[in-house]
Amino acid sequence: xxxxxxxxxxxxxxxxxxxxxxxxxxxxxxxxxxxxxxxxxxxxxxxxxxxxxxxxxxxxxxxxxxxxxxxxxxxxxxxxxxxxxxxxxxxxxxxxxxxxxx
Amino acid sequence: xxxxxxxxxxxxxxxxxxxxxxxxxxxxxxxxxxxxxxxxxxxxxxxxxxxxxxxxxxxxxxxxxxxxxxxxxxxxxxxxxxxxxxxxxxxxxxxxxxxxxxxxxxxxxxxxxxxxxxxxxxxxxxxxxxxxxxxxxxxxxxxxxxxxxxxxxxxxxxxxxxxxxxxxxxxxxxxxxxxxxxxxxxxxxxxxxxxxxxxxxxxxxxxxxxxxxxxxxxxxxxxxxxxxxxxxxxxxxxxxxxxxxxxxxxxxxxxxxxxxxxxxxxxxxxxxxxxxxxxxxxxxxxxxxxxxxxxxxxxxxxxxxxxxxxxxxxxxxxxxxxxxxxxxxxxxxxxxxxxxxxxxxxxxxxxxxxxxxxxxxxxxxxxxxxxxxxxxxxxxxxxxxxxxxxxxxxxxxxxxxxxx
Numbered sequence: 256x257x258x259x260x261x262x263x264x265x266x267x268x269x270x271x272x273x274x275x276x277x278x279x280x281x282x283x284x285x286x287x288x289x290x291x292x293x294x295x296x297x298x299x300x301x302x303x304x305x306x307x308x309x310x311x312x313x314x315x316x317x318x319x320x321x322x323x324x325x326x327x328x329x330x331x332x333x334x335x336x337x338x339x340x341x342x343x344x345x346x347x348x349x350x351x352x353x354x355x356x357x
Numbered sequence: 358x359x360x361x362x363x364x365x366x367x368x369x370x371x372x373x374x375x376x377x378x379x380x381x382x383x384x385x386x387x388x389x390x391x392x393x394x395x396x397x398x399x400x401x402x403x404x405x406x407x408x409x410x411x412x413x414x415x416x417x418x419x420x421x422x423x424x425x426x427x428x429x430x431x432x433x434x435x436x437x438x439x440x441x442x443x444x445x446x447x448x449x450x451x452x453x454x455x456x457x458x459x460x461x462x463x464x465x466x467x468x469x470x471x472x473x474x475x476x477x478x479x480x481x482x483x484x485x486x487x488x489x490x491x492x493x494x495x496x497x498x499x500x501x502x503x504x505x506x507x508x509x510x511x512x513x514x515x516x517x518x519x520x521x522x523x524x525x526x527x528x529x530x531x532x533x534x535x536x537x538x539x540x541x542x543x544x545x546x547x548x549x550x551x552x553x554x555x556x557x558x559x560x561x562x563x564x565x566x567x568x569x570x571x572x573x574x575x576x577x578x579x580x581x582x583x584x585x586x587x588x589x590x591x592x593x594x595x596x597x598x599x600x601x602x603x604x605x606x607x608x609x610x611x612x613x614x615x616x617x618x619x620x621x622x623x624x625x626x627x628x629x630x631x632x633x634x635x636x637x638x639x640x641x642x643x644x645x646x647x648x649x650x651x652x653x654x655x656x657x658x659x660x661x662x663x664x665x666x667x668x669x670x671x672x673x674x675x676x677x678x679x680x681x682x683x684x685x686x687x688x689x690x691x692x693x694x695x696x697x698x699x700x701x702x703x704x705x706x707x708x709x710x711x712x713x714x715x716x717x718x719x720x721x722x723x724x725x726x727x728x729x730x731x732x733x734x735x736x737x738x739x740x741x742x743x744x745x746x747x748x749x750x751x752x753x754x755x756x757x758x759x760x761x
Contacts (some may be wrong), residue, residue, distance in 0.1 A: 314694040322691055333692040340700060344732065344743060351742035355520055 257296035262289040265296060265304055269320060272312040283320050291324040299331065310334045360423075362390040364432040366413075367395065367422040367590050373407045373431040386440050393417050444475055469628040473653040473669070476631075477675075500524070511553040511641045511680065515757045517744020521733055522716060526553075526641060528678040530738070531671045533647075533710055535685050535703075536720035537695055541729050541748055542684045545720065546643045548755050549682065551579045552640050554614050560721055561615040561639035565649035569618035576614060577751035580607060584646065587751050597745055615639060620722065624651040627669035634677050644670070646684035650703055663707035671713040685710055685720070696723040698732045713737060728758070 266285050273281045295304045296337050323330065337342045360551075365383075369375050375397070387394040388600070396416060400408045410422050426432070448471035455464035487493075500509060510525020520526065526532060536542045543566065550560035564572045578587040584603060585608070589595055615637050619625050627650070630642065644650065652665035674681040687699035698721030701711040711717055717735040722728065727750070732743040746759040 310694075311692060314696070315691050316695075317555075326692065330689065330692040333690075333694070336700065336702075337694050337697055340697070347741055348743065351521070351740050354740045354742070 257293045257301070260287070260355040261296055261301050265292040265301070266303060269308050269312070269323070270326075272308065273318065275291060276318070281320060288300055288320060291320075293315065295327055298300075298327065307331060307334065358707075361432065362387055362394075363421065364426060365429065365436050366390055366393055366420070367410075367426045367607060368429040368432045369397065369424050370407060370410050370413065370422060372429055375401055375407050377433060379431045383433065383436070383586070386436050387435075390420070393420050409566065426606070441462075444471070445601060448472060448475070470653060471621060471627065473626075473628045475719065510559060513549050514552050514558060515744065515755065517730075517731065517742065517757060517759060518718070519671060520741040521736060521739045523739055525545075526680045526682060527738070528680055529675045530680040530715045531674040531684050532680065532682040533704075533714040533717045534682065534720060534724075535687055535699055535701075535717055535734070537687050537689050537693075537699060540720050540722045541647050541750070542686075542720060543572075544748060544750065545729065545731075545746070545755075546581075546682060546684055547572065547575045547644055548753075550578050550614070550641070550643050554580075554612060558611060558640035559612045559615070559637065560641050560643065561637055562643045562645065563617045563625060563630060563633070564645045565619050566645055567618070569616045571617065572616045575753070576616070578751075579755075581753065583749075583752040583754055585753070587753060602664060613637070625649075626651045626653045626665060627673050628653045630670075630681075631673055634673070634679055639679060642679055642681045644681065644683040646686060646710045647710065648686055659706045664709040667707065667709045667713045677683050683710075697721050698730050701734045 263285060266283060266288055270280060270283060271278075292304075295307070306307060306329060307330050308323070309335075311323050314333075315322075365378070369378060378394075379398075383394070384391075393413065396409060397413070413420055414422070444480045448468055450526045450530055452464040452468040453472075455461075455467060490631040510527035511531075512524075512525045514518050534542050534546055543564075547562065547618070550562055553560045562572055562576075566605075574587060574590040578585050578590060581603060585595065585600075615633075617633060628643065631641075634642065647666060647670075648659075648663065650666050652662045653669055670681050670683060673679075686705045689699075689703070693703075698719045701717060702708065702717070704710050711734070714735060716733060716739075719732045721730045727748050729746045729748055730743065731746060733739075733741040735741065746752070747756040747758055
């Protein structure tokens with residue numbers, strides 16, 4: 256089980272990001288949702304959970320806490336695909352230059 | 358018909374050229390002698406030799422080989438022509454009857470479906486011998502000559518695209534422009550079509566998403582390179598005399614630029630596009646967009662439909678030797694970064710599109726940005742490079758940018 260302060264801190268970070276994005280707060284019952292936060296932290300670790308939250312709130316047109324905790328694996332996959340693609344594209348750019356110079 | 362079938366089978370027993378039949382895949386052509394052909398085929402597959410005449414006569418008492426006979430290839434061609442004539446006549450008669458019964462839509466669907474089947478059956482596979490150096494050299498010389506004259510592949514005047522696809526959008530190619538909604542796929546396709554037109558080619562745009570007039574507004578905007586505002590063209594806020602003068606200077610004595618729309622109601626399938634290719638003989642076809650099309654084979658679920666369309670467009674590009682560039686949308690979900698460039702796995706409904714395409718150019722644009730990121734996700738004819746285009750959607754200006 257994750258530490259209590261991490262569970263609440265994760266929800267708190269999410270709420271802060273939502274408020275920055277939408278200028279309104281999302282109503283989350285932290286006493287119930289701390290267990291969803293616990294699952295996230297247990298699955299991905301606290302640092303990666305912060306990253307997932309940041310990524311999700313950044314890309315989703317209408318983010319909700321419920322969708323996030325129900326679909327954290329999708330967020331993780333999408334984020335990983337994006338990161339891997341960024342790396343692959345950086346490499347291809349270098350190779351493309353070499354290819355064009357031949 | 359049965360005579361012709363007997364002649365083909367007799368010819369193959371005589372000259373043993375069974376590979377001619379295998380590569381023509383004639384299963385559908387044999388009707389009265391299907392059992393004899395199946396036996397010959399299975400016998401060959403098991404024994405690697407064509408059965409003897411006497412064995413066939415013994416096995417099929419009603420089969421009588423024809424005495425004086427030509428080559429397998431010759432009689433196969435006769436059989437194929439006869440088969441096409443019979444089936445085409447039947448298809449036309451069925452449609453004529455439906456037309457008489459005041460069922461024009463059924464008549465049209467029936468003829469499209471049957472003729473596309475017939476086209477498939479009657480098409481040859483193509484083969485070359487890779488060790489035939491003379492043939493290869495002649496091909497390279499021809500391509501070089503066409504390229505030097507600027508009449509081979511379609512160039513886009515976007516350095517990145519033209520560098521990574523050095524032969525241009527060449528005859529027989531099937532290309533895909535892939536992006537999430539509202540990125541600028543249609544604009545880029547129209548830009549490419551206009552560049553083809555400026556190079557003296559005849560483009561054909563099949564627009565299932567926009568009206569032909571909206572497409573024409575965009576075409577004029579891009580053609581005029583800043584002379585018109587797209588916003589004003591759309592609102593009819595232009596000086597007609599100025600427009601007509603511009604048209605006199607820029608459109609006169611130029612090749613035609615065909616735009617086809619379906620007014621949102623009619624089904625457009627690859628067979629319809631084939632008809633338009635036959636009608637207009639364009640040099641390049643743009644289809645906007647593939648998920649709004651229908652397959653020749655009618656309505657199935659979306660995945661099967663797109664899979665069929667993909668295959669049918671690919672076959673159409675190869676058989677007509679006209680490049681086809683189709684727009685396809687990518688499917689985002691709630692966790693997709695819409696500011697990114699989609700990957701091949703995100704093609705909506707069917708990945709078959711990505712498999713069939715010669716090249717896939719994925720496009721991405723960040724919210725509010727005018728910079729279009731273009732990434733080759735697949736490229737059979739060059740390198741999977743990437744480039745950027747700065748687009749002014751109002752003036753129709755496309756400025757190429759390279760990644761640093």
